[in-house]
Amino acid sequence: MQTQKPITWRFWDWLDGRYKLAALMEAMLHVEIPRTVRTYYLGGITLFFFMVQVVTGILLTIYYQPTPDTAYDSILFIMNEVNFGWLIRSVHAWGANLMILFCVLHLLRIFFQGVYKAPREITWGAGIFLLAVTLGFGFTGYLLPWDQRAFWATTVGTEIARAVPLIGEYLLVFLRSGPEITARTLSRFYGIHVLVMPASLVFLLAIHLTLVHQQGLADPTGSAPPEPVSPGQDKKKLLPFFPNYILDEVIAWYVMLAILIILASIFPAGLEEPANPLVTPEHTKPEWYFLFLYQWLKFVPRLVGVITPLIGGLVLLLLPLIDRNPHFPAHKRPVAVAIGAITVIAVIFLTIWGWLS
Numbered sequence: 001m002q003t004q005k006p007i008t009w010r011f012w013d014w015l016d017g018r019y020k021l022a023a024l025m026e027a028m029l030h031v032e033i034p035r036t037v038r039t040y041y042l043g044g045i046t047l048f049f050f051m052v053q054v055v056t057g058i059l060l061t062i063y064y065q066p067t068p069d070t071a072y073d074s075i076l077f078i079m080n081e082v083n084f085g086w087l088i089r090s091v092h093a094w095g096a097n098l099m100i101l102f103c104v105l106h107l108l109r110i111f112f113q114g115v116y117k118a119p120r121e122i123t124w125g126a127g128i129f130l131l132a133v134t135l136g137f138g139f140t141g142y143l144l145p146w147d148q149r150a151f152w153a154t155t156v157g158t159e160i161a162r163a164v165p166l167i168g169e170y171l172l173v174f175l176r177s178g179p180e181i182t183a184r185t186l187s188r189f190y191g192i193h194v195l196v197m198p199a200s201l202v203f204l205l206a207i208h209l210t211l212v213h214q215q216g217l218a219d220p221t222g223s224a225p226p227e228p229v230s231p232g233q234d235k236k237k238l239l240p241f242f243p244n245y246i247l248d249e250v251i252a253w254y255v256m257l258a259i260l261i262i263l264a265s266i267f268p269a270g271l272e273e274p275a276n277p278l279v280t281p282e283h284t285k286p287e288w289y290f291l292f293l294y295q296w297l298k299f300v301p302r303l304v305g306v307i308t309p310l311i312g313g314l315v316l317l318l319l320p321l322i323d324r325n326p327h328f329p330a331h332k333r334p335v336a337v338a339i340g341a342i343t344v345i346a347v348i349f350l351t352i353w354g355w356l357s
């Protein structure tokens with residue numbers, strides 16, 4: 001007697017008959033990566049935090065009201081009245097910080113392993129825009145609680161835009177939706193935060209991850225373009241992406257989830273007094289990821305202060321085209337590694353200085 005397949009299998013067969021899902025899964029998962037690859041799961045962890053941000057962000061928008069009269073009270077309501085509202089808000093706040101941290105760490109691993117070189121120029125370029133959007137998420141989200149810190153940090157932050165040559169004044173008015181920070185700024189930041197930024201990030205991620213999939217991960221012991229490997233050697237040097245690599249990745253996500261919940265529970269997101277445009281607080285500091293810039297701006301003329309990060313960003317974007325050394329390992333590219341290390345040390349130094357001062 002022939003036994004019938006379980007209903008879930010039959011449903012899968014039915015769906016597969018229409019969408020050809022098995023072929024799609026096969027193409028997506030059955031790739032192999034060089035055993036020498038060390039990603040430290042940093043890109044995947046950044047992706048994980050983005051997914052956490054989407055879920056917690058959607059939950060927050062259900063209660064958040066983006067007007068100066070209601071924003072602060074709606075945050076209080078989320079924290080005090082909504083079941084687990086305080087936890088969702090804290091996870092969102094910590095998730096934002098950790099996403100930025102891991103995005104930067106991912107960039108540093110790519111840089112120091114040298115795997116940004118041809119043919120990965122577009123993957124790298126999309127990555128730079130991804131980092132910019134991730135920072136943009138942080139900047140626009142900061143204003144939304146509409147407390148003193150939010151209001152004044154955004155006042156100072158947008159003021160810096162004025163120093164950008166030629167377009168500074170337009171940029172300031174564009175960001176604030178007028179010369180001052182008002183209800184219109186809040187609704188503009190909200191729109192950018194919940195629509196423009198997520199759409200841009202998803203678009204860039206699609207480019208980024210499709211390229212990673214199509215090109216495979218780079219062997220960091222190699223060079224650009226990769227040296228051909230003889231078919232006999234191939235198998236021993238490759239690791240199946242599914243299930244071997246993905247299993248480790250999921251464990252890393254699980255650990256990150258635990259860390260996120262512990263941090264959000266022990267150090268919940270705070271709230272200061274409601275925003276008051278007439279009372280300037282004594283010290284207004286930006287979030288940690290903009291502290292190096294804040295400290296830098298204290299010592300150099302404003303024009304230099306805004307131009308240097310713009311040039312830095314452009315150099316980073318064009319790095320795969322500027323750096324013509326074909327080798328990946330650090331000892332074969334001492335100049336790039338030295339410049340990178342000095343930059344990292346300078347940024348950490350300025351950040352700590354900004355923090356302490």
Ligand code: HEM
Pocket residue numbers: 039041042043044045046047050103106107110115116120123124125126127128130131134205208212216217218219
């Ligand atoms: C939202 C931010 C980002 C996400 C979610 C993301 C995600 C990923 C993932 C999952 C991978 C696969 C390998 C790995 O996990 O390391 C990857 C690879 C890569 N990423 Fe990102 N990434 C982001 C930002 C960046 C940034 C800022 C850069 C650098 C400017 C970058 C450059 C690259 C490159 C060049 C690869 C290919 C590496 C290789 O072939 O070994 N990514 N990314």
